[in-house]
Amino acid sequence: TFLLITVGASLLGFYGWPLAERMLEKPASSEEITSDNMGQSAVRYGLESIALGALAVVGAQQGIIRGLHPLVSSAMGVTIALGGVMRDLMCGRDLALGASTGCQSYGIASFSGAVVYVALRELHVWNCAGSTSKLLNGGIPIGLRILLGFGTVFGIRAAAWQNKPDGLLLTMDESAESNKKSVDRLVSLLTAKSPPAS
Numbered sequence: 001t002f003l004l005i006t007v008g009a010s011l012l013g014f015y016g017w018p019l020a021e022r023m024l025e026k027p028a029s030s031e032e033i034t035s036d037n038m039g040q041s042a043v044r045y046g047l048e049s050i051a052l053g054a055l056a057v058v059g060a061q062q063g064i065i066r067g068l069h070p071l072v073s074s075a076m077g078v079t080i081a082l083g084g085v086m087r088d089l090m091c092g093r094d095l096a097l098g099a100s101t102g103c104q105s106y107g108i109a110s111f112s113g114a115v116v117y118v119a120l121r122e123l124h125v126w127n128c129a130g131s132t133s134k135l136l137n138g139g140i141p142i143g144l145r146i147l148l149g150f151g152t153v154f155g156i157r158a159a160a161w162q163n164k165p166d167g168l169l170l171t172m173d174e175s176a177e178s179n180k181k182s183v184d185r186l187v188s189l190l191t192a193k194s195p196p197a198s
Contacts, residue, residue: 045161052110053153057146060114070118077114078107105160109153117149 056077063073124140 049157053150113153
């Protein structure tokens with residue numbers, strides 16, 4: 001049955017994706033939808049964020065199950081989210097890193113969510129080690145750990161959508177311009193003559 005469910009889900013995703021993609025695009029009013037402007041809607045972004053949160057927690061949990069170091073477990077929460085990037089590459093789509101599709105916030109959000117989940121799990125293990133509880137009687141419930149890890153991912157993605165439509169971080173050009181201004185300001189401060197003391 002597992003094989004049948006997997007094959008069925010694969011076929012549904014393969015043939016249903018174009019229909020879902022058309023339904024989730026925002027309507028093109030006067031401008032045409034291009035590869036740079038993929039008709040990103042809040043619904044699609046929200047669904048991507050939900051999937052990313054789930055994958056970050058599942059990836060971190062897989063590292064924990066395999067007995068990996070907490071930092072490696074947290075990194076697994078990021079690597080499992082690279083499936084979307086691989087999908088875009090295999091489908092021949094342009095990768096718009098830093099665009100409003102949120103590619104730039106993928107890594108930050110999934111790593112943060114995985115770190116929160118792993119840290120809470122480590123706190124739970126530390127709390128429950130020995131014969132008495134140190135902080136909470138019974139430890140931190142797994143549902144709360146999952147919810148907080150997932151919530152971290154969703155919160156960062158929401159902040160990325162709300163604060164800067166072109167990405168959570170500056171683009172390379174914006175970073176270079178900001179660095180140039182900072183260096184120029186520092187040089188002008190260092191080369192400015194101080195007023196004579198009276």
